[in-house]
Amino acid sequence: MAEHELIIRLDTQLDANEARFIKKLTTLRTRLSPRQFFKITITHNGSLLLLRLVASIQAVDSSRILIQPFDPTLLNAIDEAVRASGLELVSSKSEGSLQVSIPPLSDERRKELSNKLVVLTDQHRTKVRFIAAKGRKGIVELLNDGSITKAQHDTLHVKVDVSQARSIAGIDAQARKVAGLT
Structure with a gap:
């Protein structure tokens, strides 16, 4: 049961991070x-x-x-x-x-928005990696205290990797969508 809660908490944190990223994208004002x-x-x-x-x-x-x-x-x-x-x-x-x-974008403003997008994307990708690392640490703690078996440990690591990849792909997809507008 503890492993199930860990994955739910991890996915909730990753989803919240992606939602914050999408909300911050509106500050780039391409629409x-x-x-x-x-x-x-x-x-x-x-x-x-x-x-x-x-x-x-x-x-x-x-x-x-x-x-x-x-x-x-x-x-x-x-x-x-x-x-x-x-x-x-x-x-x-x-x-x-x-x-x-919105005023028309000059080349300078377009470059500025593009740079802001890169920074914002990198920040949220880093947050995804941090959340996943916390999840992996929690899995090791569950293994060490005997709450899960080695096989469950390995399965949970794969689930964390999949969740991390899904979240980063979602952030990248949103960033590409905005990049097409700048």
Whole structure:
């Protein structure tokens, strides 16, 4: 039973690492999604308000977002908040709405994004190897305390290797998908 729990814990940690990687890929901003605007706050009458609670946020296409405030007087505050968000987007106001887009990628910006992708991918691949190493250590501890046999030990090592390879392949597939967009 302990070996089963170890593999479940290992796979859960690897899946969580891959999910964090996918979430961090959105910071590379090769596409826009309304979710990228969910944590932006605006200041209105001295109060901080979440953008998503005071405006409709819709994807026009993969590189443009349309923000329509429920109260048109918030348009300037929303524009300021988007510009201050650090997302490095271009915005333009028209007819009570704000259109936000990704600026065209220069060669320099494309190289910068590519380098960030490499670093991010390497960090998460390293985390996969660390998680797998912890799993292997746990297997040895189970063997040493007599909880599993040598045959179970060998089988579990293979399962850890397969889980590690699956997780790294998933990270690499996501990175290739983003690399095609930069």
